[in-house]
Amino acid sequence: MALAATAVVIVAAGVRLTRVADSLSERTGLGDALGGALLLGAVTSLPGIVTTVTGSLEGDPGFGLANPIGGVAVQTVWLALADLVYRRANLEHAAASLENLLQALILVALLAVPVIAYATPDLRLGWIHPVTLLIPVAYGYGLHLLRRLQRSPMWEPVLTTATERAGEGPGASQARMSSLWLQLAALGLVVGVAGWVIGQAGLGVIAATGLPSTLVGFTFTTAITSLPELVVLVTAVRMGTPTLGVGNIIGGNTFDTLMIAMADVFYLEGPVYRDAGDQSLVLLGGTMLMTAVLAGGLVVRDRKGIGFEGLVLPLVYAGTVALIFATG
Known part of the structure; x- marks a missing residue:
């Protein structure tokens, strides 16, 4: 019951987060892609941050490291999945953005660091x-490059008839900036507490299972x-702002690499990479492959349907899970 209630809380907070972050990205001049990286990416990652820190502090390096990579x-x-919701065109085609493409490349670079x-x-x-x-350090420099x-x-x-133009989608909220920032902070606190509950459940x-x-x-x-x-992704797509939705995913993924560093910092028994086991390398390899496929989709930009990336991404994920299950 606790997990079901936590999921409901996360979903409800996520819907409101979309509206608040969209307004803030417009009114601060960050733009949809960079706004997704900084605002939505950071706040929606809070449950994962708390779960990762919980696992590392409890002395489980594999769990602590698998959370950010799995995220x-x-x-x-x-x-x-969002491609199925967005009927106007292929999602990556509509969300064509140099910022999103650069974020994907930055993400591959950040995922390569733990391999070293x-x-x-x-x-x-x-x-x-x-x-x-x-x-x-690399994350901060990546944000500098994005700006x-x-x-x-x-x-x-x-630009095609299916590409989202700057300024499309609903206008920014007329609420005061201070009110928007307070709402963002409050929603972040809610999803952070939810992350602690999920970490304990995991x-x-x-x-209980020995998995x-x-x-x-x-x-x-x-x-x-x-x-x-x-x-946030589905809501942004339905709002007619696919660039914000895709930027949230890639920006959130880039932000999640900071959680890899957190897993190491809060694991007090030595470097987390040393004790996490070889399975974490499989997770890294599969996730890097998925990110490369996504970047390819942003470049190729199939006009209609889910595109090649919509088929390959779930297959790579399922294959990675199967490898972990088979070798576990």
């Missing part, structure tokens, strides 16, 4: 791996903690 994977699959840590498990700075410090691209783009996507499932913690973290808990991203 990236599950949220990428959400795009295939896996290859050098004995390096440590205190109890963390030195490479962990590169993740927030620079937005100000002076050197490429432009070809650890309980591992203890690998990487499998539970990659599937069960991330499917619930990623509900805000799904709700």
Whole structure:
């Protein structure tokens, strides 16, 4: 019952988050893609942050690391589901945006950083791996590149009748900025508490069933903690702002890589990569492949239907889960 109630709370908060963040991205001048990265991406990731920190503090490195990686994977699959909702055109075609494409490339780079840590498990700075410090630095530089691209783009996507233009979709809320920021903070607190409940439930499932913690973290808990991203994506698509929806997913995924660093910081028994096991490498590889497929979809831009990426993304995710289950 607690999990069902938590899911309902996350869904309800996610709908309101869409409206608030859309208004803030318009009124602050961030734009839909960058607004999705900074506002929606950060706040809707709060359940996953709390779940990841909970797993690491409880001494389960596999669970702590699988949550952020699994969050990236599950949220990428959400795009295939949203394609079914957006009937006007292929979702990636309509959401053509250099910011979204650059975010996907930044995400691949950030996911590659932990692979270096896996290859050098004995390096440590205190109890963390030195490479962990590169993740927030690279993330910050990625945001700098996004802002620079937005100000002076050197490429432009070809606009078609199905491409969302700047300024399309509902107008920004007329509420005061202070009120919008307070609403954003309050909704963030709600989904953060929900994340703690989910983290405890996930650890309980591992203890009760004996399933690998990487499998539970990659599937069960991330499917619930990623509900805000799904709700925000579907709501944004129905509002007629697909760029905001896709930007939320890719921006949220990029933000989730910071949770990999958090998993290492809050795991106090040494570098989390050393103790998480080889299955986490499988998760990283599958998730990087999914992100590359998504970037390909943003470039190829099939005009109608779900496109090749809508078929390949669920298959790669299912294959990754099958590998973890078979080797667990």
